[in-house]
Amino acid sequence: MPTLKIIAPVALALSVISAPAAAAHTWTTSWGAAAQWPTPSTSYYGPHWSEEGFADQTLRQIIRLSTGGTTVRVNLSNVYGKTPLTIDAAAVAKSLKGAATGAASLLTFNGHPSIVIPPGQQQLSDPVRLRVRNLEKLAITLHFIQPTGPATFHHFAQATSYLAKGYHLIDPNPAAFTGTSNSWYYLTGVQVSGGTPTTSVALFGDSLTDGVGSTIDADNRYPDQLAERLAARPRPLGVINAGIGGNRLLTDSPEYGQNGLARFQRDVLDRPGVRSVIIMQGVNDLAEWNKPQQATAAQLISGHRRLIQSAHAKGLTVIGATIMPMKGSDLAYSQPAEAVRDQVNHWIRTSGAYDHVVDFDRVVRAPADSDAVRAEYDSGDGIHLNDAGYDAIARSINLDIL
Missing domain, CATH: 3.40.50.1110 (SGNH hydrolase)
Structure with a gap:
C-alpha cells in the first residue's frame, strides 16, 4: 500500500476581526457549519453556486439555532477565496416558510453596513439585539453587487438556500427568490448571548x-x-x-x-x-x-x-x-x-x-x-x-x- 502523506493539524492563517463591544457579551456558538473550497456542480449531487459565485444578487440562507438568547452575531468566511469578498449588505430575520421572513435586522461590521473580507479570513458581524429561542430558525440574507468570484461554501447543507436577482435584502416576500440550492455559502457560524449561560x-x-x-x-x-x-x-x-x-x-x-x-x-x-x-x-x-x-x-x-x-x-x-x-x-x-x-x-x-x-x-x-x-x-x-x-x-x- 502506498505511504500516505499525513498533514499536520495546523490551522490556516485566519484573521477574525472582533466586533465592537464584543467583550461585554459571553458568546456561545449556537449553530455552525464547516467551510469547504469551491468545487464543480455534479449531476449526482445536484447544482450549487460555489464556482460561479454571486453578482447583483441577494442570497437568503436558512439555519436552525440550537440555543437561544437576546443577542446574535454572524460569522462569514472567505477562507478559501482567492480575491477580497465584498458583502454590500447583510440582514438577519426570523425564518417563516421557505424564503419568507419576519421583520429583518440589518447587520453591521465594525459599525459599517458593508464589509470587504480579505482572502483567507473571516468576519464577525457586530452584535444585534434579537431575542431567539432554542431551536428557532433564522434567515441570514446577503446582498452582492460586484462579482464575488468562487465562493467558500458548505456543500451538503441538507437545507434549501434561496437566490434572487437584484436587491431584496429585507424583502419578507419569497416571490423574488426563484433560485434554490442545497448548500450554504460564506456562512459558518451564528453565536448567541444573553440566554441561559451555555x-x-x-x-x-x-x-x-x-x-x-x-x-x-x-x-x-x-x-x-x-x-x-x-x-x-x-x-x-x-x-x-x-x-x-x-x-x-x-x-x-x-x-x-x-x-x-x-x-x-x-x-x-x-x-x-x-x-x-x-x-x-x-x-x-x-x-x-x-x-x-x-x-x-x-x-x-x-x-x-x-x-x-x-x-x-x-x-x-x-x-x-x-x-x-x-x-x-x-x-x-x-x-x-x-x-x-x-x-x-x-x-x-x-x-x-x-x-x-x-x-x-x-x-x-x-x-x-x-x-x-x-x-x-x-x-x-x-x-x-x-x-x-x-x-x-x-x-x-x-x-x-x-
Whole structure:
C-alpha cells in the first residue's frame, strides 16, 4: 500500500476581526457549519453556486439555532477565496416558510453596513439585539453587487438556500427568490448571548455527521436531533455540526475539502464556548473509492490520537464514535476496508485514549450481519442513515458525558 502523506493539524492563517463591544457579551456558538473550497456542480449531487459565485444578487440562507438568547452575531468566511469578498449588505430575520421572513435586522461590521473580507479570513458581524429561542430558525440574507468570484461554501447543507436577482435584502416576500440550492455559502457560524449561560458541543466528522441521507429542510441530522434532546434540559448545550460530506481525516480531497487534521483547529477548537467534541471520522480514508490512498488502521489511529491531543490541550472533553457499517455501499465496502474498520473500532472501544466512547456501530448494525446497516435505518445507499437512523444514534448518547 502506498505511504500516505499525513498533514499536520495546523490551522490556516485566519484573521477574525472582533466586533465592537464584543467583550461585554459571553458568546456561545449556537449553530455552525464547516467551510469547504469551491468545487464543480455534479449531476449526482445536484447544482450549487460555489464556482460561479454571486453578482447583483441577494442570497437568503436558512439555519436552525440550537440555543437561544437576546443577542446574535454572524460569522462569514472567505477562507478559501482567492480575491477580497465584498458583502454590500447583510440582514438577519426570523425564518417563516421557505424564503419568507419576519421583520429583518440589518447587520453591521465594525459599525459599517458593508464589509470587504480579505482572502483567507473571516468576519464577525457586530452584535444585534434579537431575542431567539432554542431551536428557532433564522434567515441570514446577503446582498452582492460586484462579482464575488468562487465562493467558500458548505456543500451538503441538507437545507434549501434561496437566490434572487437584484436587491431584496429585507424583502419578507419569497416571490423574488426563484433560485434554490442545497448548500450554504460564506456562512459558518451564528453565536448567541444573553440566554441561559451555555457552552457547546462540537460534532466533528464526515457525511454521517453532516446528515447526508436525512430529509432536506427537516433538521433531522444527528446533530439536530441531539440538539433537541439538549434543548429540553434546564441548562442546554449549543450544538455545532462540523461534519463535511466525503471528508477524510488524513488527506485532502478535491471534492470534499481539507483533511480533518488540518481543519480541526478552525472548525472545532477556535469556536467560542466549546466544552466537548464527538469525533466520528475515518470511513472515507479506508473506503474502497479512496484507492490508492486507503489508510491502514495504524494511520487512522495515529490521526485520532493527534485530534485527541489537540482537543485535550484546549481543555475539551473528547468523545470517540465508532465507525458505522458500510457493507451495502458498492463505493465504500471491501473486505480489506472492513478489516481496518474493525481494528479501528476495537481501538476506540478499548484503548482508553478517548474520555468517553459512543458506540454508533452497535446502535445501527443489522442483527444478522454486523457489517451492514439495519434496513430500517438505511437511507438506501447502504452507508448513510435515514431520519430514524440519525435519531437512533443521537438518542444513544449519554448527555451527561457532554
